[in-house]
Amino acid sequence: MPIETDEAKTDVAKTDVALEPAHVLVAVAGGIAAYKAAEVVRGLQKAGCDVRVTMTAEAEKFVGTATFDALTGHTTLTGLFETGHDADDPIAHITAAGWADAALVVPATANIIAKVACGIADDALTTALVALPADVPLLIAPAMNVHMWRAAATQANLKMLASRGVRFVYPETGRLACGDVGEGKLAPVEQIVEEALAQLRRSHAGRPQPLAGKHVVITAGPTHEAIDPVRFIGNRSSGKMGFAIAAAAVAAGAEVTLVAGPCTQPTPAGVTRVDVVSAAQMYAAARSVFADADVAICAAAVADYTPAHPADHKLKKGREELDHIDLVRTTDILAALSADKGDRVVVGFAAETNDLIANAQAKLARKGCDMIVANDVSRADSTFGSETDRVTFITAAGSEELPTMTKTQVADELVERIARLIR
Ligand code: CTP
Numbered sequence: 001m002p003i004e005t006d007e008a009k010t011d012v013a014k015t016d017v018a019l020e021p022a023h024v025l026v027a028v029a030g031g032i033a034a035y036k037a038a039e040v041v042r043g044l045q046k047a048g049c050d051v052r053v054t055m056t057a058e059a060e061k062f063v064g065t066a067t068f069d070a071l072t073g074h075t076t077l078t079g080l081f082e083t084g085h086d087a088d089d090p091i092a093h094i095t096a097a098g099w100a101d102a103a104l105v106v107p108a109t110a111n112i113i114a115k116v117a118c119g120i121a122d123d124a125l126t127t128a129l130v131a132l133p134a135d136v137p138l139l140i141a142p143a144m145n146v147h148m149w150r151a152a153a154t155q156a157n158l159k160m161l162a163s164r165g166v167r168f169v170y171p172e173t174g175r176l177a178c179g180d181v182g183e184g185k186l187a188p189v190e191q192i193v194e195e196a197l198a199q200l201r202r203s204h205a206g207r208p209q210p211l212a213g214k215h216v217v218i219t220a221g222p223t224h225e226a227i228d229p230v231r232f233i234g235n236r237s238s239g240k241m242g243f244a245i246a247a248a249a250v251a252a253g254a255e256v257t258l259v260a261g262p263c264t265q266p267t268p269a270g271v272t273r274v275d276v277v278s279a280a281q282m283y284a285a286a287r288s289v290f291a292d293a294d295v296a297i298c299a300a301a302v303a304d305y306t307p308a309h310p311a312d313h314k315l316k317k318g319r320e321e322l323d324h325i326d327l328v329r330t331t332d333i334l335a336a337l338s339a340d341k342g343d344r345v346v347v348g349f350a351a352e353t354n355d356l357i358a359n360a361q362a363k364l365a366r367k368g369c370d371m372i373v374a375n376d377v378s379r380a381d382s383t384f385g386s387e388t389d390r391v392t393f394i395t396a397a398g399s400e401e402l403p404t405m406t407k408t409q410v411a412d413e414l415v416e417r418i419a420r421l422i423r
Helices: 034-046 065-072 092-099 110-118 124-130 146-150 152-163 189-204 240-251 279-290 333-339 356-367 407-422
Strands: 011-014 023-028 050-055 102-108 138-142 172-175 181-185 215-220 225-228 231-233 255-260 271-275 295-298 305-307 327-329 345-352 371-376 391-395 398-401
Touching: 023 034, 023 092, 023 124, 034 050, 034 065, 034 102, 034 189, 050 065, 050 092, 050 124, 092 124, 102 110, 102 124, 102 189, 110 124, 110 138, 110 152, 138 189, 146 152, 146 181, 215 240, 215 279, 225 305, 231 305, 240 255, 240 271, 240 295, 240 407, 255 279, 279 295, 279 333, 295 333, 295 407, 333 345, 333 356, 345 356, 345 407, 356 371, 356 391, 356 398, 371 407, 391 407
Parallel strands: 023 050, 023 102, 102 138, 215 255, 215 295, 255 271, 295 345, 345 371
Antiparallel strands: 011 271, 172 181, 225 231, 305 327, 371 391, 391 398
16 A cells, blocks of 8 residues: 555645746657757646647657656647547647647757748648647747758748747757757757746736636645555545646636645646645645635545544554454535535536436535536546546536536636636
């Protein structure tokens, strides 16, 4: 069993970049510096960005898609006719372009710069870049041989792109992979990340902020209920949905406190995160934050039961009882917050395998909340840990079924409806 103690401290950490959560499409072209794109991806994620990667066939010779799949949690987009970031999306390159708040080409070869300048779209990467909406900023970090960099054609292409508002993180002078010394060395990773974040800050200015001035508390992830200092009862929740909602709420202008059970999701930028372990800790944290909040969204997979008598020492099989554990019910956080919510908005989730609407309607009434997001987890595109969900929003006024969407899209739709409920 995984090791876990019941002594979890409540840790409040605020990400240091005051940036709205952002989607960054990283386009990796075929140069030796392609391996550095992985570090750029990590840097963007550390600042709370959700990153997707598209790469050329040449780039794949330098770095495998598996590296970026693993880092981003999204399938790397490589071919026009292959599955893209979202399973079964036949136009993944267009979807990726529409999803992006900013795009970053790293490293950009002379060839890619020429193609982007001319609007050539002959693979997934270049097609996604041509399909970028006009208001999505494009940042290019070139890296190439010094003679290719100085070539009149390259310089003319750079000028043309700059005149259209494309920005560059210019290469440094140094020893290049080919042995030449001169300009062409990829700029430092930190500088590229910083420039991309600055672009994002600019591009997010002026967006509608329907939750401005509102404080939203969100529970997310699983809880772990201690049996003894090394064993616990837990569940497989990834926390993805709650974290996506946190990012969407920050983008909508809300002050967001995310009460997170044990999970490995990166904290979205601008979100205050309170780490908890057990259901009791999650309840205490959510209750205390809700005192000062306008909205509560209970997206956590809270354990319904917890061991009645967690041992303070490691239990020994054979000598002590481990084949029978007395359990007691945990507090239902959603129901408890709903009970004294007044005119505040409380939203819960329901994972159902059958009678989705009827069960979710019953849950809405039983818990006393304003909305239930019902998720049909019997579907392949809507299971625990998947990137997509098929949800139905249920309120006292009726139900609204949405098509299969990414969790990020579901989060945006949910935030929009919560803003309406507040009004
Ligand atoms: N919830 C909670 N605190 C708990 C248990 C659940 O806040 N101790 C919240 C979840 O975050 C979610 C909703 O309640 O928003 C899920 O309701 P729940 O009754 O747990 O439903 P299921 O897990 O689907 O279980 P069942 O259908 O068996 O009641």
